[in-house]
Amino acid sequence: MSEEDINDERIKYATGEYDVEVVRRLSLPEAGLLRIRGLERCRLLVSLSLPMNSIEKIEGLETLMSLRRLDLSCNEIRQVGEGLRPLEELEYLDLSGNAIVGADEAARQLPQKILYLHFRTYDKKWTNPCCEEPTYAVAMRLPSLLVLDGERLVLASERAKLEAMLEALKPDYFEHLPTRNWLEGLQTTTTTSTKFDQRLLNLEGLSNELSNAIDQHIKNHH
Secondary structure (H helix, E strand, O other): OOOOOOOHHHHHHHHOOOOHHHOOEEEOOOOOOOOOOOOOOOOOOOEEEOOOOOOOOOOOOOOOOOOOEEEOOOOOOOOOOOOOOOOOOOOEEEOOOOOOOOHHHHHHOOOOOOOEEEOOOOOOOOOOHHHHOOOHHHHOOOOOOOEEOOEEHHHHHHHHHHHHHHHHHHHHHHOOOOOOOHHHHHHHHHHHHHHHHHHHHHHHHHHHHHHHHHHHHHHHHO
16 A cells, blocks of 8 residues: 555544544545555444545545545546445535536435535635536535535525515505605504514514534534
């Protein structure tokens, strides 16, 4: 095995564990890795971080059935491929700063249970060519996804609902003012405004609950 591969000695040195079979978290940033190999015995891994290497292909993960967090950011990966298929428990995936093209194909090759997905950083400093494709945002909305590129999709959805609610209430809010006296208009405005404010508060409360739940989930898993 070459120096560009992962081996038992590297794993032991990075984790401080004598037995690689009990390792649950492994981080090898800037380790000069060209490929993902040598992890066959690390069956208990739940977190694998290999950023800022020279990895070109997602492979060598077949035995990591318990893996929940995978960071392959800032490598030289050009396609997602079939390498993630065995990772049925994967919840967090960072592929920002690679060279991946084809948003639709990449989305089809991702595990469907992913909750947190990054193809680019929030400030867009590290990205992928697929992020500039017109279908990117739609293609990456996987069934269970909560966060895409640092943005919470659940809250974005609630924001869209709020905007729709505003549009729906605007005609009711103003329709009586031009045709009735100021007192009657004021009464109508107060009633409509109260109903609107209550719906707004309900939506804000729901958004806060969702935000807190997501933050708690992140703390529990990272």
